[in-house]
Amino acid sequence: QVQLVESGGGLVQPGGSLRLSCAASVKIFSINTMGWYRQAPGNQRELVARITRGLSTNYADSVQGRFTISRDNAKNMVYLQMNSLKPEDTAVYYCSADYPPAWGKGTQVTVSS
Numbered sequence: 001q002v003q004l005v006e007s008g009g010g011l012v013q014p015g016g017s018l019r020l021s022c023a024a025s026v027k028i029f030s031i032n033t034m035g036w037y038r039q040a041p042g043n044q045r046e047l048v049a050r051i052t053r054g055l056s057t058n059y060a061d062s063v064q065g066r067f068t069i070s071r072d073n074a075k076n077m078v079y080l081q082m083n084s085l086k087p088e089d090t091a092v093y094y095c096s097a098d099y100p101p102a103w104g105k106g107t108q109v110t111v112s113s
Contacts, residue, residue: 002026002102004095009107016085016111022078022095022104029053029073033098036069036080038091038109048093049080062088085111 003025012018020036028034035050049059049069057069068081078095089111095104 002031002097002100004097004102004104006093006095006104006107009093009109011110011112012085013113014086014111017081017083018085018109020080020082020093020095020107020109022080024076024078024097026076027073028071028076028078028097031097031099034069034071034078035096035098036078037094037096038089039094039106040088040091043091045094050096051078082109085109087111 005023006020008018008020033050033052036048037045038048039045047060048063049067051057051069051071066084071078092106092108094106
């Protein structure tokens with residue numbers, strides 16, 4: 001059983017930045033892939049970014065070049081640095097682990113002027 005707790009969401013203006021944090025209840029060195037997903041009202045949950053133990057990363061086309069995922073296994077933390085935010089980035093952002101499968105409860109990101 002893995003518990004994931006997100007933090008760092010909030011209201012930001014277009015073009016601004018936020019850093020989301022995900023704190024895991026287990027040593028994440030044992031988890032192959034950690035990721036961030038998001039879900040906007042009326043939409044399906046979509047992959048934003050993921051990172052493997054080997055530090056390989058994948059990003060959604062919509063965030064490529066603007067978002068950076070990272071992990072600190074020693075601190076059991078995963079981060080999502082979000083720059084150049086756009087209104088279409090508005091969503092609830094969820095931290096995830098692939099195995100054991102786990103989801104956080106989400107943190108709201110709102111990009112609006």
